[in-house]
Amino acid sequence: MTDTRTYLRGLPVFAGELPRFDPGEAPDRPDTLFVAWLTAAVGAGVREPHAMTLSTVGADGVPNARILILKNVDRDGWQFAVHAASPKGRDLSRHPAAALTFHWPEQARQVRVRGTVRPEPADRSAADFLARPPGSRAEASLGRQSRPLADRETLDRAVEQARERIGNEPGYVVAEWTLCTLAATEVEFWQGDKERKHTRLRYARTGSGWMRELLWP
Ligand SMILES: Cc1cc2nc3c(=O)[nH]c(=O)nc-3n(C[C@H](O)[C@H](O)[C@H](O)COP(=O)(O)O)c2cc1C
Structure with missing residues (x-):
């Protein structure tokens, strides 16, 4: 039986056509x-390329990271949604700054985004909530994300009640549902290379525009 270190060293990276x-x-x-x-990631068959790691700063000063789905990107920034009472929601209200990391392994690509996070007005958050499928709305309306769960039956009962509520009140919106926009101060694009001469391009905000520079791999 090989040890874990040897096993990990034997796993391929940057495989396939890049x-x-x-x-x-x-x-x-x-x-x-x-x-x-x-x-391009969608075209290359990358699964869930809109899943990203959202890193926040915890109340204890220690980073906290989890995967979230990207909602939109435009000139204003990168958008995602959180329940305000969840740990990430509380992190962001205490410290409105975050990092996003995208990894598209089939292409050996990474994108890193850093910046400040602001909540969107209630009407936009409500529109985002209502655009979710009923099952997702029911789940979000539980409002107890990341709290200790006594047992599965408790979850089953709560989900059943939440689904009933969403069914009876299709316009119901969870008040704590918050659409957030990360206004980037820097964005780095990383393209892996089989010969390890990786390409890194960093954009940094300069007032209303952007400067670009290459970085050592
Ligand atoms: C592929 C994937 C997508 C996810 N998408 C979301 C999402 O859009 N919203 C969400 O609240 N959690 C999502 N999660 C779960 C989060 O990673 C996390 O467990 C949850 O939001 C609780 O995080 P928190 O305790 O830091 O608030 C996703 C997890 C995975 C693996």
Whole structure:
């Protein structure tokens, strides 16, 4: 039986055909390049390319990270939604800054985004909530995310009641549901290379525009 260290060392990285990335052809704005990479990831068959790691700062000063689904990207920033009473919601209200990390392994690509986070107005959060399928709305309306759960039966009962409520009141909106926009201060695009000469392009905000620079791999 090989030990874990040897086993891990034997696992492949950057396998298969990798895409080309020429930073000289990169657009002026990181959101434009992000959407191009996201679309390319979908085209390359990457599963759930809109799943990202959201890192926040905990009340104890220790980072806290979890995977979340990306809702939108535009000139204003990267959008996601949280329940305000969840640990990530509380982290963000205490410290409204975060990092997002995307990893598309089939392409050896990573995108890192850092910036400040602001809650969107209640009407936009409500619209985002109502656009979710009934099952997701019922789950979000439980409002107890990440708290200790006594047993599965308690969950089953709560989900059943929540589904009934959503069925009876299709316009019901969870007041704590919060659509958030991360306004990026820096965005880094990382393209892996089999010969380890990885390409890194970093955008940094300069007032109303962006500067671009290459980074050592
Ligand atoms: C692929 C994937 C997608 C997920 N999407 C969401 C999501 O959109 N919203 C959400 O609240 N949790 C989502 N989760 C669960 C979170 O990672 C996390 O467990 C949960 O939000 C509780 O986080 P918190 O205790 O830090 O608030 C997802 C997990 C995975 C693996």
